Amino acid sequence: MSNEEIIIQGPNIAHGAEAATDHHGHEHHEQHFIWKYIFSQDHKIISKQFLFTGIFWAIVGAMFSVFFRFQLGFPDSTFPIMEKVLGDWAKGGKISPEFYYALVTMHGTILVFFVLTAGLSGTFANLLIPLQIGARDMASPFLNMLSYWFFFLSGCIMFVSLFVETGPAAGGWTSYPPLSALKEASLGSGIGMDLWIISMATFVVSSLLGGLNYIATILNMRTRGMTMTRMPLTVWALFFTAILGVLSFPVLFSGLILLLFDRNMGTSFYLSEIFIGGKALPHIGGSAILYQHLFWFLGHPEVYIIMLPGMGMASEILSCNSRKPIFGYFAMIISLIGITVLAFVVWAHHMFVTGMSPFLGSIFVLLTLLIAVPSAVKVFNWITTMWRGNLRFTVGMLFAMGFVSLFISGGLTGLFLGNSALDIHLHDTYFVVAHFHIVMGVSAFFGMFAGIYHWYPKMFGRFMNNTLGYIHFFITFAGAYLIFWPMHYEGLAGMPRRYYDYSAWESFKSFQGLNAFISIVALIVFLTQIMFVINFVASIFRGRKVLNSNPWSSPTLEWTTPTIVPPHGNWHGEIPEVHRWPYDYKDDGNGNDFIPQTRPLAPGEESH
Amino acid sequence: MSGFISIALVALVFIIIYQIGKASEYAGVLRGEEKVKVQTNRTIAWLLLAFFILGLYGLWECNEMFKGRVLNISASEQGIEYDRMFNLTLLVTGVVFFATQAALFWFAFKYQSTEKRTSFFYPHNNKLEIIWTTIPAIAMAILVAIGLRAWFNMTSEAPKDAQVVEIVGKQFNWLVRYPGRDGVLGKRDFRKISDADNILGLDWTDKDNMDDVIVQNGELHCVLGKPIKLIIGSRDVIHDVGLAHFRMKMDAVPGIVTTLWFTPVVSTEKMKQITGNPNFVYEISCDQMCGKGHYSMRGTIIVHETQAQYDAWMLMQQSYYSSVHKPAAPEEQKKEVKTDTVKVVTMK
Numbered sequence: 001m002s003n004e005e006i007i008i009q010g011p012n013i014a015h016g017a018e019a020a021t022d023h024h025g026h027e028h029h030e031q032h033f034i035w036k037y038i039f040s041q042d043h044k045i046i047s048k049q050f051l052f053t054g055i056f057w058a059i060v061g062a063m064f065s066v067f068f069r070f071q072l073g074f075p076d077s078t079f080p081i082m083e084k085v086l087g088d089w090a091k092g093g094k095i096s097p098e099f100y101y102a103l104v105t106m107h108g109t110i111l112v113f114f115v116l117t118a119g120l121s122g123t124f125a126n127l128l129i130p131l132q133i134g135a136r137d138m139a140s141p142f143l144n145m146l147s148y149w150f151f152f153l154s155g156c157i158m159f160v161s162l163f164v165e166t167g168p169a170a171g172g173w174t175s176y177p178p179l180s181a182l183k184e185a186s187l188g189s190g191i192g193m194d195l196w197i198i199s200m201a202t203f204v205v206s207s208l209l210g211g212l213n214y215i216a217t218i219l220n221m222r223t224r225g226m227t228m229t230r231m232p233l234t235v236w237a238l239f240f241t242a243i244l245g246v247l248s249f250p251v252l253f254s255g256l257i258l259l260l261f262d263r264n265m266g267t268s269f270y271l272s273e274i275f276i277g278g279k280a281l282p283h284i285g286g287s288a289i290l291y292q293h294l295f296w297f298l299g300h301p302e303v304y305i306i307m308l309p310g311m312g313m314a315s316e317i318l319s320c321n322s323r324k325p326i327f328g329y330f331a332m333i334i335s336l337i338g339i340t341v342l343a344f345v346v347w348a349h350h351m352f353v354t355g356m357s358p359f360l361g362s363i364f365v366l367l368t369l370l371i372a373v374p375s376a377v378k379v380f381n382w383i384t385t386m387w388r389g390n391l392r393f394t395v396g397m398l399f400a401m402g403f404v405s406l407f408i409s410g411g412l413t414g415l416f417l418g419n420s421a422l423d424i425h426l427h428d429t430y431f432v433v434a435h436f437h438i439v440m441g442v443s444a445f446f447g448m449f450a451g452i453y454h455w456y457p458k459m460f461g462r463f464m465n466n467t468l469g470y471i472h473f474f475i476t477f478a479g480a481y482l483i484f485w486p487m488h489y490e491g492l493a494g495m496p497r498r499y500y501d502y503s504a505w506e507s508f509k510s511f512q513g514l515n516a517f518i519s520i521v522a523l524i525v526f527l528t529q530i531m532f533v534i535n536f537v538a539s540i541f542r543g544r545k546v547l548n549s550n551p552w553s554s555p556t557l558e559w560t561t562p563t564i565v566p567p568h569g570n571w572h573g574e575i576p577e578v579h580r581w582p583y584d585y586k587d588d589g590n591g592n593d594f595i596p597q598t599r600p601l602a603p604g605e606e607s608h
Numbered sequence: 609m610s611g612f613i614s615i616a617l618v619a620l621v622f623i624i625i626y627q628i629g630k631a632s633e634y635a636g637v638l639r640g641e642e643k644v645k646v647q648t649n650r651t652i653a654w655l656l657l658a659f660f661i662l663g664l665y666g667l668w669e670c671n672e673m674f675k676g677r678v679l680n681i682s683a684s685e686q687g688i689e690y691d692r693m694f695n696l697t698l699l700v701t702g703v704v705f706f707a708t709q710a711a712l713f714w715f716a717f718k719y720q721s722t723e724k725r726t727s728f729f730y731p732h733n734n735k736l737e738i739i740w741t742t743i744p745a746i747a748m749a750i751l752v753a754i755g756l757r758a759w760f761n762m763t764s765e766a767p768k769d770a771q772v773v774e775i776v777g778k779q780f781n782w783l784v785r786y787p788g789r790d791g792v793l794g795k796r797d798f799r800k801i802s803d804a805d806n807i808l809g810l811d812w813t814d815k816d817n818m819d820d821v822i823v824q825n826g827e828l829h830c831v832l833g834k835p836i837k838l839i840i841g842s843r844d845v846i847h848d849v850g851l852a853h854f855r856m857k858m859d860a861v862p863g864i865v866t867t868l869w870f871t872p873v874v875s876t877e878k879m880k881q882i883t884g885n886p887n888f889v890y891e892i893s894c895d896q897m898c899g900k901g902h903y904s905m906r907g908t909i910i911v912h913e914t915q916a917q918y919d920a921w922m923l924m925q926q927s928y929y930s931s932v933h934k935p936a937a938p939e940e941q942k943k944e945v946k947t948d949t950v951k952v953v954t955m956k
Contacts, residue, residue: 425852
């Protein structure tokens, strides 16, 4: 029982997780504090560690975007406050071009990898997989712990790179060579780039340890009666996320190691016929395009690594709050499989204008547009799930609906970019920025927010504040559209992305007012996210307590544990047995509108 | 000081909002949670509906605001085909966009929880699934077919009579090389590059290089209605030749030669009239992140009305060889160049 008491006292959990992220040792409340909360092997604690670290990085990454947005929106003004934060990189309150690109690069890297991969999958795979399939922990709790600590190490290295003299990597989150391979090409290609590569390589290790564990757990550790086709869609989604990561991250790893060799050991994998810094380099025979193939072989599946958990959680939350089964459970699984398989064979649509063979390009056009089919099926199924439901607008539900709305908006613009003939004009313009921010940035964030609001009671035994949640939702939802919708128009005019200043361009300078507008909205949305973090942290201590162990009336297994989930084991006594699918939202005969998975089928009742 | 005040203000606003949030929670407990839940649900449903309607209005306003400035008239033959295909795709996606978003927000409003409502147990319907798998599949097949036809047109071999120009990116400007009167671009080698007297590494043992003209301010001259083929290269990192008005784009990759071609159909002068902007100029933007000066890597395209105008401009250009070998060059060589140009004129 003593274990349980410690968990009940919210503050200790927070200390544990904070100490884990911030590394400042706390006085030891009891003997095993370190093993219980820092080097913990309990999947629930590890999940919180991922979440806290993810939130830390999200604030950093988002703050960077506010900085460079202000430079972009107001190129003629100075912001002394920036000099205070960024030091010499923003002398006189104006960001230097080199550091502008460093900020852009770090914003992308941090949000794609640290927040929307580790922060999202790490949090929810760890929390939900064991709880929803009925396992006491992960297949290997030790590897699970290592997964977090490799991620932590990777974050530390990236953090250090922010402070080196030549600045962090500045070649974009894709870090294409030769720009990223040659120190002469840019300040950011100095030591900052090496640190970026090492950090990313460490991150790959973390991701593989985590992913293998998730797969092993789902395949082997389901409780009695929990067949694969009785798993909630969250688990299915996290399963395919893990498969995508395990199969594609190693390719990124190899690409990065070759880049490291090119940088430091004189190899020529990516370099050929280059004259830079006043002299011709000896490299011949390499191909800069090879890196892009290796990078995007991860880079594209990565998009789905980010999206799938959100899809799974949105399915679960939409169904629960519509009080209606998810429409087309099997169609949802099949479309997940379709997306997973296709995700591996569309990578070159990022490279239509690299000069690759038009014939090869045409194959990728076909495969890319094919992905629209399973995506469309998912959207139709979500909407049909809401049809004739009994909709409860919890904050989680709103974010899940926002997820669907944004996924539609961002997904449709993918049809322009995936079609090579249309991509020619739109490639690397603000149209692309708008597309991927809506479809994988904001919408994945919405999936994550939905998950946080929905499973917060499970994590901390308390609710987040509803009113603040609603404010958070509406401002973020409106803000997302206000920021990214107009960017499509800029992109249609051909406005290139990653520009520090457009004032010299006859074709693009008329968008200056719009850029300023977007920057202001971005600041407001950023402050709203800070409010979310305040709500998140304060609710750990002050939130309304969860009295009912199943506050959302959900049939899935995670709500059959005690309100405060016991560490290491999850259930007192035996793990419950599962008898039915996870979406039985129908009259149970006792006035409830759902039947938990643990209840045996009534005589004469057909299983799904 | 003002910085601190604004931070303090923001903090104050946070505290106030947080207190309101907490207060509403307590008030909810006092007034009966169930009752408040029902009311909140109704309010949110209305807010969502309002959001959707305001969103549509905003979308319309946004369109009005940017009407003339996006996808302005295409300046190339390929671009006209591009615009047609773009509009078709816009139509298809637009219909899907409005239908799905409207359904999403309308269902949210229509089926909001009330005390009387119970949900309809409707787990699956294979017929529906098949319908909405097939229809998108067919739509995609059509888009792919149209797209690929345009794609193969755009990436096909340039016509034989196309004007050939080489454009090379370097940090941070464009170098444009014209083949001179022999119509042939001579060989070049990156090992021969020197910023002082051979910026593209032209091989002086290749006679074809002698009359090649290099324009260093990134000015690309071409003729209305005459196809132009760009031979694209890079000296250092990856750049990208972005031609927004011509709906064309191609990477410049060191070690690899890429090409693109298009046929300009609107001259620079004409475009000045169309846009009503006397400063109008076709711009070449670098569309691939290439370092700190990426945003300033600007070239221009001048589309001449007639071949004669182009030739007149060409006449004023000096071959790169003669421009860099001027100090060392003896008098006779200079003369030679002069006679050469005269010859061109008489030949035409």
